[in-house]
Structure formats: C-alpha cells, structure tokens
Amino acid sequence: MMLDATVFTQGLVQVSEVANLAMSAAGGVETAVTGGPSFLHLFTVFVLACFVGFYVVWSVTPALHSPLLSVTNAISSVIIVGGLLAAGPAAELADVDLSSLMGFLAVTLASVNIFGGFLVTQRMLAMFKKKK
Amino acid sequence: MSADWTGFAYLVAAVCFIMALRGLSSPTSARQGNVMGIIGMIIAVTTTLLDPEVISYEIIFAGILVGGTIGTLVAFRINMTALPQLVAAFHSLVGMAAVLVAVAAFYHPEAYGIGTFGNIGTASLIEMSIGAAVGAITFSGSVVAFAKLQGLVSGNPVVFPLQHPLNAVIGIAIVALTVALVFGQDPTSFWAIVILSFLIGFLIIIPIGGADMPVVVSMLNSYSGWAACGIGFTLTNTALIITGALVGSAGAILSYIMCKGMNRSIFNVLLGGFGGETVAAAQQAAGSRSVKQGSADDAAFIMSNANQVIVVPGYGMAVAQAQHALREMADLLKEKGVDVKYAIHPVAGRMPGHMNVLLAEASVPYDEVFELEEINHEFSTADVAFVIGANDVTNPLAKTDPSSPIYGMPILDVEKAGTTLFLKRSLGSGYAGVDNELFFRDKTMMLFGDAKKMAEEIVQALN
Incomplete structure (x- = not known):
C-alpha cells in the first residue's frame, strides 16, 4: 500500500509537471495574440471534464x-x-x-x-x- | 472583479455542479447534491453580473423574472407521469438558448472579446458554428420528442424513402457551410447553418418510435451538453465547458445504458423504424391460442397465499396511473405477511429511471425497489410475479429465438416464479411487435383490464 501511494504521488507530480509545461508552452504563444486562454488550455479543461463526468455519472444509482x-x-x-x-x-x-x-x-x-x-x-x- | 477572480469563481461553480451529480450516487445524499447545484448556479450568475461590461440589470432581471416564474409554475404543477415530455421540453430550451447566444456572439463579438463583426477568429467561428448547430439540433429534436411523448403526433416511427441519404447530404452541407463561414464571415452562411441544423434535428428524431424514447431523451440530454460546450469554447468560459462536458457525458452514458437494456446499438435506434407495423399481425396470431384468464378475486387469493411477490411495473402502469393503487395492494399484502418487492427493467417507462420516480411518488420505499441484476435471481424462489403494464421486458423469446427483434435483450425472469400474473388490457404484443409466449403457459394467469381499475379491484378483494 505504501509503495502504491508513493508511486501514485510521483505519477501525479510528473503529470502536473508535464501539464504545466504543455500549458505554458501553448499558453505563452496564444495568450500573446488573443489575450484570453488558449485553445489548448480550454481543450485540456474539456477533456478532463469529460473524464470526471464519465466516472461521476457511472456512480449514479x-x-x-x-x-x-x-x-x-x-x-x-x-x-x-x-x-x-x-x-x-x-x-x-x-x-x-x-x-x-x-x-x-x-x-x-x-x-x-x-x-x-x-x-x-x-x-x-x-x-x-x-x-x- | 479581476479576470483571475472571475475564472476562480467559475471554477468553484463547476465544482459545485460536479458535486451535484456526485450526490446522486445515493438517495440519501441526492438532496444535498441538488442544493450544491443551485449554489453553483448562483455563483456563476452572480459572477457574470459583476462583470463591468454587464450594466443592463433591468432587462436581465425582467428575463430572469419571467423565465423563473414560468419554470417554477411548471415544476410544481407537472404530473410525474409527464416527466419525460417535461425533460424533452427543457432540453429544447437549452438548445434554443445556445442558438441565441451564438447569434449574439456572431453579430456582437466584442461582448465576448473574440474580434469584431466580420472579423472573428477562425477557431471562434468554428466553435460558434458547432455550438449553434448542436443547439439547433437539440432544439428541433427535442420538440419532436416532446410532441411524440405528449401524444401531439403519433409515436409511430415516420419513415420515407432516401431518408438517410437526405440526412447525410444535409450533414455534409452544414460542414461545407462552416468552411464557407470561416473564409467569408458571411451572415448568410451562418443562418444557413442554423436553419439546416433545425431541419436535421427534426429529421433525426421523426423515424424513432415512441418506445425508443428513453434513448432519445438521454441522447438529447447529451446534445444539450455538447451545445453548451461549443458555446463555452466560443466564450472561453471554463464553467460552461466543464458543465457541458459533464452533461454531455451523462447523456451519452444514459444512452449507452438504455441501448444495452434493449441489446441494440445506438445506430440501430437512430436508424429508426423499430416497432409499429408488425403489431397487427402479432395480434392475429395470438387470437387462435387459449390463455388462462383470471379475475381480481383469483389474483387476490393467489397473492395473499404467497410468501413472496415480485411486482414488475411497466409503461402501462404509468399510463393508467396505477402506482397508488398498486402500493395500496402491496401494503395489504405486507399486512398479511407477504414479502413484496419491485423489479425495474432498465428501459421500463419512457425515460431512464421513470418507474422509480413513479413508485416513489406513490410512497413505495426505495429500498423495496430493485434493478434487474439485483433481483433477477429471486424470481426462481418467488411464488408470484405480478407484471403490471409490462410485456417485452419479460418475454423469454429474448433468450431463445435468435430471429426475434428482441433477441439478446436482458429480461426479467418472471417465467421462473411459481405463478405469473399479467395485468394487461389485451393480448396485444408490446412495442417490438413480438408475441409473448408466456401468456399461453399453464403457470400464467392473465388479468385483463385497465391497470388502475384492476389493481383497485384486487385491493377490494384483499380487504
């Protein structure tokens, strides 16, 4: 169990680092042009929300x-x-x-x-x- | 409020909406969930009203007052039997709102910071077209679903030659017009997209029969979510995107569950034309065989001598509004020491979970109501299966006859019970147009009549 938790935390850290990198890379370019959040930023939110929706809705009785x-x-x-x-x-x-x-x-x-x-x-x- | 705080407030609203859905995992937490949803909505609306660009509070509050009054009155007056058409009507409003917002964004893009009229970014235009198109499809599709459920038009599937090629051509035209819109920024293309989308929404739903409405209602729910998503991308509003994605997935999952409950693919449902025509032939075939017919007294006698009775309610119960009489009957049986449970098939009724709501309305405790997988093994030990207004969901042909249209559909094993009582108006077949073999078995007794009247007669006989 301990091992699982450590691996999981490490995984999370890695994922968030990658996400940060991707965000800043994409955001940096686009924000300069439009002033708003970039498409990739919104799309990330969208995809994650679909996953949240999927798991939450399956748990509905x-x-x-x-x-x-x-x-x-x-x-x-x-x-x-x-x-x-x-x-x-x-x-x-x-x-x-x-x-x-x-x-x-x-x-x-x-x-x-x-x-x-x-x-x-x-x-x-x-x-x-x-x-x- | 600064942009950061606005974004944060929208995020909080979105989290509230997630919690609202999470609450529905159990009836005990569901009410708090709904309150979370309301809080989320208040946060989202308040945040937007604090936007410095929003100054026209009079017309906004006029709109909220008018809409809110109508919504409140409808919510309190609606009969629970009519829930499916209410939900369809509500979906159509979300769809229409999406179209209206897209129109506003097209003519006044400054309000959303996506350019000026005639000079809108490519991505925004594509997102706007998707939002408008899906919104329009949701609107007209829901209007057709509403009309079918409300009985304004026949629930039979409407099929005509070249239906599917026509839909395909319109679909391609919408995509082509979106491309034209991106290059031309031309209002004509925009309106053409909206009008063709209204048309295709109408055409997609008309071939689908009344009994497939659980899938249609779920699917339109999904569409309304994707429409909100499309608008969310146009407005770069994360609350809308997250909520749209939640609703979109919810509808998609419900459609999947409903299709699985009928062992049909979503394409099979969408192609339509299921049920309707074959009913007459099946009824004729039934005429030549004999059935055991019983009276309310017989039913009362059989059930009061049973140890366990499992009630299987179907759409017929909803139409006859028999749920209250049914619950009275169950109460009397329980007083006599009979164990009474309810078994719900996934596609019973005209929308997902409809039977559960109707039984709850009649004060049936929810812990006496079971889903198919939970209770199916108990039929073999039950003395009586009391089928009220259901048919196809009990038909053993679904297991034995590969040529039957309902083959492979999961069924409630009422045939395994000691005695099967069928409360039906006639020997007619169900929506699938398939004869139910069970009616003619020795262990089966048919109780012909209106579900409510017959249930009331059984109550009298039990007294």
Whole structure:
C-alpha cells in the first residue's frame, strides 16, 4: 500500500509537471495574440471534464436516473452566462440591438430551465424515502 | 472583479455542479447534491453580473423574472407521469438558448472579446458554428420528442424513402457551410447553418418510435451538453465547458445504458423504424391460442397465499396511473405477511429511471425497489410475479429465438416464479411487435383490464 501511494504521488507530480509545461508552452504563444486562454488550455479543461463526468455519472444509482436527467438539464442552463454577457451592454431600452435582444431571450429561456430543472429535481428527490 | 477572480469563481461553480451529480450516487445524499447545484448556479450568475461590461440589470432581471416564474409554475404543477415530455421540453430550451447566444456572439463579438463583426477568429467561428448547430439540433429534436411523448403526433416511427441519404447530404452541407463561414464571415452562411441544423434535428428524431424514447431523451440530454460546450469554447468560459462536458457525458452514458437494456446499438435506434407495423399481425396470431384468464378475486387469493411477490411495473402502469393503487395492494399484502418487492427493467417507462420516480411518488420505499441484476435471481424462489403494464421486458423469446427483434435483450425472469400474473388490457404484443409466449403457459394467469381499475379491484378483494 505504501509503495502504491508513493508511486501514485510521483505519477501525479510528473503529470502536473508535464501539464504545466504543455500549458505554458501553448499558453505563452496564444495568450500573446488573443489575450484570453488558449485553445489548448480550454481543450485540456474539456477533456478532463469529460473524464470526471464519465466516472461521476457511472456512480449514479440507476434509481436516480430521472433526477440525473433533470438536474443535468438545470446545470446545462449555465449557458445563461452567455445570455447575460450578450444582454449586458444595453443600458437602456433604446440601446437594445439584435445581440442584446438575443441575450435577453436566452436569459429568459435559460431561467425557465434553471428554476424548473432544480425545482422538479427537488420535488422528485423529496419523494424517495426509506422503509419506515 | 479581476479576470483571475472571475475564472476562480467559475471554477468553484463547476465544482459545485460536479458535486451535484456526485450526490446522486445515493438517495440519501441526492438532496444535498441538488442544493450544491443551485449554489453553483448562483455563483456563476452572480459572477457574470459583476462583470463591468454587464450594466443592463433591468432587462436581465425582467428575463430572469419571467423565465423563473414560468419554470417554477411548471415544476410544481407537472404530473410525474409527464416527466419525460417535461425533460424533452427543457432540453429544447437549452438548445434554443445556445442558438441565441451564438447569434449574439456572431453579430456582437466584442461582448465576448473574440474580434469584431466580420472579423472573428477562425477557431471562434468554428466553435460558434458547432455550438449553434448542436443547439439547433437539440432544439428541433427535442420538440419532436416532446410532441411524440405528449401524444401531439403519433409515436409511430415516420419513415420515407432516401431518408438517410437526405440526412447525410444535409450533414455534409452544414460542414461545407462552416468552411464557407470561416473564409467569408458571411451572415448568410451562418443562418444557413442554423436553419439546416433545425431541419436535421427534426429529421433525426421523426423515424424513432415512441418506445425508443428513453434513448432519445438521454441522447438529447447529451446534445444539450455538447451545445453548451461549443458555446463555452466560443466564450472561453471554463464553467460552461466543464458543465457541458459533464452533461454531455451523462447523456451519452444514459444512452449507452438504455441501448444495452434493449441489446441494440445506438445506430440501430437512430436508424429508426423499430416497432409499429408488425403489431397487427402479432395480434392475429395470438387470437387462435387459449390463455388462462383470471379475475381480481383469483389474483387476490393467489397473492395473499404467497410468501413472496415480485411486482414488475411497466409503461402501462404509468399510463393508467396505477402506482397508488398498486402500493395500496402491496401494503395489504405486507399486512398479511407477504414479502413484496419491485423489479425495474432498465428501459421500463419512457425515460431512464421513470418507474422509480413513479413508485416513489406513490410512497413505495426505495429500498423495496430493485434493478434487474439485483433481483433477477429471486424470481426462481418467488411464488408470484405480478407484471403490471409490462410485456417485452419479460418475454423469454429474448433468450431463445435468435430471429426475434428482441433477441439478446436482458429480461426479467418472471417465467421462473411459481405463478405469473399479467395485468394487461389485451393480448396485444408490446412495442417490438413480438408475441409473448408466456401468456399461453399453464403457470400464467392473465388479468385483463385497465391497470388502475384492476389493481383497485384486487385491493377490494384483499380487504
């Protein structure tokens, strides 16, 4: 067990060193041009998140697959962030252009989903009770 | 807030979402999980509102108020039987929101720091097209799924000649238009991508039959995640990318589990046309053989003399809203010292886990409800298998007849129980259009009627 732990830690250190190197190499080039995080940086986040998703979702008990669908529905509405940024710049009604209108609509639709998704999940989960 | 702090806040939000899914590993931790999800969402929204570029609080709060009110009302009013169509409707909203954000980003890229109109970076344009296309597919596909589940259109698969070549041509056209968009920065290409994607989303889902909806709902869930991801890349927002990836994998895994529950490949489901036409022929064949028919009194007598009864609920139970009467029946049996358990097939109902929710709604404790692998070996020692509104998931042909469309599908071994009671409206075959051999066996008793009415009659007989 001790050995396993040491090997594992060493592995982690190596992985993080490699990741750091890759990040700084890729980030250094791209950040200079666009000012934002590089594609590789985002892609790294994406791939790791897919793995996290894979393991977390397999551990979900089949009995709760319906709440899983409704809660993922609610959290995917974090796309509201995009809507907020689009609607954001229009200070007054007169400033509303196509983009801020789209943003407003996106915020509205995503809100339906956020409130509806979390509440219906809560309603479902409240019904799951153990034997008395 | 500085960019670093904003990025950190989004990361915290994403971690909250991971914890929300993690909570679902057990019913005891699931509610805290959901609360974590809500906290994550509040963090993400607040962080964005603190962005100095975001100044139009009036129209934003108007949007949240209108959307939030609608969402809240729907969530409290929805009948649990109608959950699958609710989830489909919610998916369509995520898809539409993705399209709207992509349009906003295309016409006003400054808001996201990805260039100016007509001068957007190649990578951003590709990400934007993917986000818009997947979003549009999610929207129109979910609308079709909603219409089928809600019964607005027939649940039968819609097939026509050259369907798949047509889809392929549209798919290629979308890719070609994305290339044109990158070189031309032209709004026409952008809108063409959006419109063709709406069209293909519609065309992908119409050939899929009503009973394959568990796969469709899971798949659209996955798409809505990938759409969020595409937009996340466009906006260089890690919270969106992480969340999109989580949702995308969740939907993909559920689709896989559902396909495995039917022993079919995802391509087989997507090609569609499964079930629907062969039903009439199967019904005719059934007419010539004799079955043992019983009454509610017979069923009550058999079950009250049993030691163990395993209940197998299916979509028929959901349609008839029989879960409450069923639970009453189980309570009475338990009072008489009968051990009652529930066995759930992975594809029972119209969405993953639908039966579990319906039973929970009727106050069936979750520790009496078991998955196929957990309980299948117990049928051989059970005295009675009580099948209510299920059919194909019990059909032994899935094990014995390689030519059957359901061959290889894992089934609940109700044939091994001492007596098998089938509560069904008729002898009709299930969605696969296959006759169920079990109906004609000596150990089987058919209880014909509406699931709810029959369950209520059994309750009366038990009293």
